[in-house]
Amino acid sequence: MNQMLKSQPYCKNCRLAPPTLGDDQLQELEAIIKPGHLLHKGDYLFRQGDAFHSLYLVRSGSLKTVTTNEQGLEKITGFYYATEIFGFSGMDEGSYPVSAIALESTLCSEIPFDQLEQLSKQIPGLSHQLLLMLSRKIREDQQMKLLLSRLNSDSRIAAFLLNLSAHFRDRGFSALRFRLSMSRTEIGDYLGLAVETVSRSFTRLQKHGLIKVNGRETEILDFTELCVLAGGEVEL
Amino acid sequence: MNQMLKSQPYCKNCRLAPPTLGDDQLQELEAIIKPGHLLHKGDYLFRQGDAFHSLYLVRSGSLKTVTTNEQGLEKITGFYYATEIFGFSGMDEGSYPVSAIALESTLCSEIPFDQLEQLSKQIPGLSHQLLLMLSRKIREDQQMKLLLSRLNSDSRIAAFLLNLSAHFRDRGFSALRFRLSMSRTEIGDYLGLAVETVSRSFTRLQKHGLIKVNGRETEILDFTELCVLAGGEVEL
DNA sequence: CGGCTGTTTGATAATAATCAACTGGCGTGG
DNA sequence: CCACGCCAGTTGATTATTATCAAACAGCCG
Numbered sequence: 001m002n003q004m005l006k007s008q009p010y011c012k013n014c015r016l017a018p019p020t021l022g023d024d025q026l027q028e029l030e031a032i033i034k035p036g037h038l039l040h041k042g043d044y045l046f047r048q049g050d051a052f053h054s055l056y057l058v059r060s061g062s063l064k065t066v067t068t069n070e071q072g073l074e075k076i077t078g079f080y081y082a083t084e085i086f087g088f089s090g091m092d093e094g095s096y097p098v099s100a101i102a103l104e105s106t107l108c109s110e111i112p113f114d115q116l117e118q119l120s121k122q123i124p125g126l127s128h129q130l131l132l133m134l135s136r137k138i139r140e141d142q143q144m145k146l147l148l149s150r151l152n153s154d155s156r157i158a159a160f161l162l163n164l165s166a167h168f169r170d171r172g173f174s175a176l177r178f179r180l181s182m183s184r185t186e187i188g189d190y191l192g193l194a195v196e197t198v199s200r201s202f203t204r205l206q207k208h209g210l211i212k213v214n215g216r217e218t219e220i221l222d223f224t225e226l227c228v229l230a231g232g233e234v235e236l
Numbered sequence: 237m238n239q240m241l242k243s244q245p246y247c248k249n250c251r252l253a254p255p256t257l258g259d260d261q262l263q264e265l266e267a268i269i270k271p272g273h274l275l276h277k278g279d280y281l282f283r284q285g286d287a288f289h290s291l292y293l294v295r296s297g298s299l300k301t302v303t304t305n306e307q308g309l310e311k312i313t314g315f316y317y318a319t320e321i322f323g324f325s326g327m328d329e330g331s332y333p334v335s336a337i338a339l340e341s342t343l344c345s346e347i348p349f350d351q352l353e354q355l356s357k358q359i360p361g362l363s364h365q366l367l368l369m370l371s372r373k374i375r376e377d378q379q380m381k382l383l384l385s386r387l388n389s390d391s392r393i394a395a396f397l398l399n400l401s402a403h404f405r406d407r408g409f410s411a412l413r414f415r416l417s418m419s420r421t422e423i424g425d426y427l428g429l430a431v432e433t434v435s436r437s438f439t440r441l442q443k444h445g446l447i448k449v450n451g452r453e454t455e456i457l458d459f460t461e462l463c464v465l466a467g468g469e470v471e472l
Numbered sequence: 473c474g475g476c477t478g479t480t481t482g483a484t485a486a487t488a489a490t491c492a493a494c495t496g497g498c499g500t501g502g
Numbered sequence: 503c504c505a506c507g508c509c510a511g512t513t514g515a516t517t518a519t520t521a522t523c524a525a526a527c528a529g530c531c532g
């Protein structure tokens with residue numbers, strides 16, 4: 001068979017495929033995934049209120065999800081990078097409660113949900129895997145709620161950077177040097193802080209030698225100390 | 237058949253059973269549910285780190301889930317009332333990331349997860365329903381994150397009371413008068429506020445005629461205004 | 473009755489939001 | 503090509519909100 005076609009499987013590392021999946025079934029799974037959707041910075045993948053049809057897999061680039069409540073309060077609910085799947089919050093009510101917006105040039109694959117559910121009746125472990133992904137998301141949200149209700153600004157920024165660091169590490173990039181794809185405003189929006197507070201925390205972390213920042217270029221200098229700080233119970 | 241046995245089906249209103257489910261299948265579903273687990277105030281249903289085996293359905297009473305991070309920071313991640321199912325966050329890692337503790341005398345039914353997954357291969361729509369429940373939880377967590385990062389103390393308390401109110405209404409109790417099963421400390425812990433702040437907000441809401449409080453007995457006097465307040469963008 | 477816990481209230485301190493000003497980079501249009 | 507305007511980011515001053523510390527009080531149970 002054509003090696004090229006198999007060289008970039010969508011789902012090999014996407015947590016959707018059960019670990020024991022055979023090649024045939026992996027192909028079945030990938031067959032329902034629509035490769036499409038090239039987005040540029042600021043483009044919407046879907047908008048809050050749109051009918052829910054699909055989950056999305058980030059192939060490259062990054063996105064944010066934003067929700068606006070009845071009173072017009074906006075909030076970034078998540079950032080998503082390559083290999084991550086998102087859109088889960090739309091299932092329940094049949095429409096997305098968030099908008100998804102590209103932070104840079106981004107490629108997304110679409111996973112039609114009804115086809116995925118059909119397939120999960122045939123591929124053993126697939127629906128289990130789906131549940132695990134949602135469960136994981138719930139656990140991450142718990143961590144986020146703890147961060148929002150308990151940590152001061154420095155600790156929030158530290159936790160945020162460590163989170164990104166782990167993401168990049170898992171994807172084979174440097175865990176210590178990376179480029180942020182979001183603005184300070186977006187970071188603040190995500191972490192529940194004003195822009196100015198985000199900026200000051202970056203400066204403070206830099207002054208103490210924990211990180212080195214130049215615009216969006218970020219370097220972690222003292223990983224251990226950053227971990228301690230991110231845990232709370234310690235201040236700079 | 238014995239009317240008594242069917243008079244209190246576990247799952248009729250628990251969102252787990254697909255809406256179209258026939259009586260036979262409802263019985264199958266209920267057959268795997270273990271009725272047991274009577275808890276008294278302060279009793280643990282499970283502890284953080286315990287192996288994940290089951291979801292739990294609250295039959296009567298109420299519980300809280302509490303998580304402790306590595307640094308010893310504690311946080312209440314949720315309150316659960318009759319007809320609610322919880323324990324989802326344990327699936328992913330195979331152990332519960334929270335402890336579940338009864339707030340009062342409480343009866344819980346256990347739903348062994350592997351049996352539930354087995355059954356979901358036979359009962360159409362069951363695994364779909366499971367996904368919907370998780371999706372709903374994720375959406376609720378989003379709202380909670382918005383609350384924690386954007387609302388002031390009064391609005392948080394207002395939102396909290398409205399949330400409880402809706403719960404009681406859905407369960408056939410008064411939406412305007414109810415008894416809180418949690419302490420002020422626990423409310424603060426859940427909402428990311430100090431006890432004193434919770435107390436002051438209750439007092440302030442009462443002074444403005446929105447609610448009437450007497451210890452844990454709570455009455456909503458101005459539902460509309462409470463909604464406005466809970467939305468943010470408005471202050472007392 | 474006395475000790476415990478949970479709640480309330482007051483005074484003060486700390487943190488982050490807000491308001492304001494300034495900088496540097498970038499793209500556009502004269 | 504330069505000037506201008508715009509946006510993102512930073513820094514400073516001030517304000518507001520909430521946490522913290524402290525004290526008093528109520529209810530409950532042994």
